[in-house]
Amino acid sequence: MAQAHDQNIARIRKYVADAREIQDDLMDFDASGTEARLEQTVRELRGRVQEQRAALEKLRRASKIDIEQVAYASDEPREKLKQILAVKEAYDQLTPTTTYLPPKGSILPALLAARTLQQNIQASKEAIASTQEQIAKQEHALRREEENLHDARLITKAMESRIARLRAQHEDRSQKTPAQLAKELIVAKRARKEEYEEEMKRLGEDLNVFINDHLSAMLAAEEFGGPVVGDMLDVENDTLAAGFTKKGKARSLKKPVADKTRQRRIDQIWGNKPSIENEEEEPLTEAEAADFEMRQLIENLFALLMARGGKEYFVLERDSAASRFLVRAKIAQFHPKDAKKLRLIDFGRELDD
Incomplete structure (x- = not known):
């Protein structure tokens, strides 16, 4: 048994050695002889090409058949049969022909393998x-x-x-009984109404502060031919007193403007307005006059909205900066055919009825 085992081991080792030798012979690509073998392979391929061309030319000279016509099957049955027989004869002649293989040492297999590997x-x-x-x-x-x-x-x-x-x-x-449900509903409605009233009161106070501190001066500037509301955020009283040029720029205040001149200009734009309370009937400034006009316009629009449901238009006395600002702010809208009519936008409906 031991002798048989040793013989098997010896055969395996011999097989491994033979396989390695065969593999080394197949993969023996000497870098120094690669160029020479490549040139030899190219010469062999060129020789094969020349042989094929010579054979094709010989066939053309020996045959009187037009190759272009033979390439397509004829419609005539007899001619078509001749073509099929010719093809059969060609196959019969080529079948026993040995397939061309490159000689040992040729680099063509390696090139083909490299091309396939690259693809x-x-x-x-x-x-x-x-x-x-x-x-x-x-x-x-x-x-x-x-x-x-x-x-x-x-x-x-x-x-x-x-x-x-x-x-x-x-x-x-x-x-619960219907009476209890009705009572709870009434309590909830009253609570919601109080919340809405508190919220409206807070928003009204914020609106008054905004008009008084920021908006009124910008409205007055626009009325005097100055920039549109929003273009000049900080408008001083002295700037309003000096006025603006035709190009909308503030005039330089070289000397104080007389009170009569200012009052006459205010009356021309806003008319006679009541004086501010608790200030001993002092005349209104430009910003205060614009403030009064804006508040009055909002009150009139709200009163008309509550009374008529928002369908009626309020008739304006003149085209004012206050009305234009409400339209630009998407708070109110002019009548489509009359710019002297204005109403608040009902946000629960479409812009145009």
Whole structure:
């Protein structure tokens, strides 16, 4: 048994040695002789090409058949049969012919293998790029679906919470009498009304502060031919007293403007307005006159809105900076056919009825 085992080991080792020798013979590419073998291979291929050309030329001279006509099947049955027989005879002659193989030591197999390997590498790179692009698209689609799933879960959670609240309210109401429900509804309506009144009061105070501290001076500047409201944020009283040029720039204040001149100019624009309370009937300044006009216009528009439901227009005495500002701020709108008519925009309806 030991002797048989040793013989098997010896055969395996001999097989390995023979295989390595064969592999070394196949892969024996000497760098120093590569160029010479390449030239030899090129000469062999050129020789084969010359042989094929010579054979083709010999065939052309020996045959009177037009190759271009033979390349296409004839419509005539007999001629077509002759063509088929000729093709069969050619195949029969070529079948026993030995396939051309490059001689030992030729570098042609290595070149063919290198070309095939290069084609496979290029195809693999293109496949990798295409796969990466598809992966990027799939990842983008996956993120979008995850976002949609997250939104759907949030909506589902909110709907479930809403349904639970409605069920609880329904169960609570089912246990109460109509009188109790009516009383609770009245209390809730009154509480909401008080909240709305407090909110309106707060917003009204904020509006008054905004008009008094910022808007009134800019409205007065626009009335005197100055920049439109918003273009000059800080307008001083001295600037309003000096006035503006025809190009809308503030005049230089070299000397104080007389009170009579200022009052006459105020009366020409705003007319005679009542004096401010608790100031001993002192005349209004330009900013105070614009402030009074804006407040009066807003009060008139609100009064008309509450009385007529927002469908009627308020007739303006003149085209003022206050009315133009309300229109630019999307708070009011002019009549489509009459610019002297103005009304507040009902945000619960369309802009145009």
